[in-house]
Amino acid sequence: MFYRESGQFKATYAEDSEIFPIRQDKIGIAVILAIAFLGIPLLAKTGFLSDYAFTAILTPFLIFSLAALGLNILTGYAGQLSLGTAAFMAVGAFASYNFMLRIDGMPILVAFILGGLCAAAVGIIFGLPSIRIRGFYLAAATLATQFFIVWCLTKVGWFTNYSSSGVITAQKIMMFGYTFDTSFSKYLFVLSVVSVMALLAKNMVRTNVGRSWMAIRDMDMAAEVIGFRPVRTKLMAFAVSSFYCGVAGALFAYAYLGTVEPEGFNLDLSFRILFMIIIGGVGSILGSFLGSAFIVLLPILLNMFTHFLDSSIGVDVPSGIASSIELMVFGAMIIFFLIVEPHGLARLWQIGKEKLRLWPFPH
Amino acid sequence: MQFFFEVLIAGLLSGVMYALVALGYVLIYKASGVFNFAQGAMVFFAALTTAGLVDSGLSLWLAVPLTMVAMVVLGLLTEKFVLRPLVAQHEITLFMATIGLTFFIEGLAQAIWGANVRALDLGIEDVPLEWLLESANIAVSQFDLIASGIAAVLVTLLAIFFSKTKIGRALRAVADDHQAALSIGIPLQHIWGIVWAVAGFVALVAGLLWGARNGVQFALTFVALKALPVLILGGFTSVPGAIVGGLIIGASEKLAEVYLGPYVGGGIEGWFPYVLALLFLVVRPEGLFGERIIRRI
Amino acid sequence: MDEGRKIGEVILDLKNISLRFGGVNALTDISFDVRQHEIRAIIGPNGAGKSSMLNVINGVYRPQEGEIVYLGKHRHDMDTYEAAKSGIARTFQNIALFKGMTVLDNIMTGRNLKMKSNFLLDALYWGPAQREEIAHRRKVEEIIDFLEIQHIRKTPVGRLPYGLQKRVELARALAAEPSILLLDEPMAGMNVEEKQDMCRFILDVNDQLGTTIVLIEHDMGVVMDISDRVVVLDYGRKIADGTPDEVRSNQDVIDAYLGVAH
């Protein structure tokens, strides 16, 4: 009844090519943005949302969404499976750190962009094998990125400013004389960056670059025959994807953790982000956000559940076992989604919308 | 020079062990087209289960067969609940499913046995071989020698199993063409069941040897990551490739660590095999012995 | 716009092409030419080398011997990008659409070589990028109208029936506004009605847009009806070349099709 496009006629191709052609979707996005930018701050001001909500849920959710978005560009849209996401995040984080450290008066946003560009450069270099190899040969090759980058950041003292433990402390986020030092202001900062980058990504995937990625993904020979250049297209996907991951890594260091070490960007993190896109939806911008929300919330929910077990029926789950069970649940969820809904939560959402379109008359 | 040989031999010996793990991958890949990332988790699971059983008072001779049973059950369950529902899916989907499986098995192993490091004693001492030390002044670990002897025997047996036995040939038929195998009456599910059981067995042996050598701990799962470059080098479908690839990776990684490592700060074992394999890949995408892929349209 | 039917100069000339795969001689010393605006058919039994021939023309396969003269330029082999750039478009025997994309997006990909925007402008979807996208969209809509596939515009191609997929693939090729269109069995697996539609489209393309067409087809009725000249391959060799009538009465062709032992 409410979600229906009948009666909305498009008179021009410009209208039909809008980012959200259906009016209800426009309203939906507006509502989400209003909640994120106004509603949540209001709740925080009135004390309904604790610091914990920002530091443990909202901010990491947004940052992981951005990283998942980056991986989704490469894997979901361009079809190149990567297991090195965390390495690109690391490059972004450590490069931004060094730009801030070594160049006086470096504006933080510029440092993040430069950090992203460094990640993009590294992405291009480690994307070179994709010219010759494909499938899980490539996936295995991306592991080289993962191990090599982390090793490099650990061994070359310059990157960590010769910190003896290898841990770096991110500088303060300052802009126009304002310091983003509360969890709340950091949230707003991250939200702005992520919103803009998500918009740019959405635009890319619905125009020629995006089509070139999907063409290479779906049928590379045919893509070549109609004039897409595979090498350029794949490397472009690596570059853009790594840029996104790099910025996500910088945010991870600056707005989420504050102090990071190279080992923090290990294979486990790469897998976690891969899981986000599998569960959220491979080849979907929305899916990156849904998957990130899922993976961020799952441990928290599991934790609440074990607490609940403890307090209600007195079953005390040792924390070691709880974390093992968390691994099992992650693994099982992945397998479950791959079998039951390979397009992830985003597809479920889509199906829901299609149902809603017909509701309440199913035919 | 003696030192060089010591390093080389140590490298080759660990190469045999890599080959063993890599073989687990090749087996499953050949028969079902699945690149089973969970092989490393299976190694960990096997080692932890054996060590756990021994620690709870069982003798090794009882613990090993029991673990074997567990591995077979695990393999069969995987086949039934993970791979069968995904049959005919894209190979990347299958690969990602096995990453999920990796997490599941790692979690399962630790949920049952806890996350503590355990020792596993196979009764072989890790001391240098005396006669070699005396005659040539080269130190080679007795344990490594025996372990790679066992691994070598197993590798040979599997190679024979693959090329000479009826089941082995059936496996190859399945690998070449599922449809054709079906039409000549080979029950696919049986084949896959067998393959997963054999892969479980390989994981068990690898787990015992590695576990006894380095302690049974989470790091065992990284053995799988060592086997990956071996596969890239040797090709995913080739048994001899896994063996030769294992030896090359084992030897070159140790040599690189010893001779190259000091110049760059050490610890290059983690990525060196990958870079080596990668460079190789760029030159020969199908690996040493892999079949050349002809793209058709 | 009926200049289409005036058959013109030779624009594509294949000379002594030989192509081998390991021990298989897919093509042996084949020469033939294609004239502007004509419909040139390639026929032959299964495995004769027809698809390989198209693959040589647009650079998917590189022949071991021979020469390709296209638009006056002599080459030993084609490069796929170069072929696309210089106006060769094609469809495939086994549909090679981009399964995960909608019909509209698939056809839009056909215009990629005509797009000047870069990824930064695309990302901003602003000014020139937006105008360009819309201009191309307009062109694509013309093709959609022409091939009568308006109703499936936003459907992912994977969900379409075979016959429609073939049509979408033709649309994608047409979107490039090619000067030569290579069609590999465009009517295979279609029912009579669908075949008639496809024939009509091919003739219209040739007639109204003046596009030169190289066509592989097994349905002799269709081939004899619509093509200007026919080349016949058998076991990688050319056994006949000429008008439909000449080819029809050629003894070698009759033998090849009746399966006379060699």
Ligand SMILES: Nc1ncnc2c1ncn2[C@@H]1O[C@H](COP(=O)(O)OP(=O)(O)OP(=O)(O)O)[C@@H](O)[C@H]1O
């Ligand atoms: N990529 C390739 N690798 C190896 N052999 C090939 C390849 N492509 C074609 N061939 C071989 O070349 C020969 C000609 O094949 P081609 O596909 O050109 O025949 P065709 O005339 O199009 O047949 P059909 O009517 O069945 O489409 C066949 O023997 C085929 O097996």
Ligand SMILES: [Mg+2]
């Ligand atoms: Mg053909």
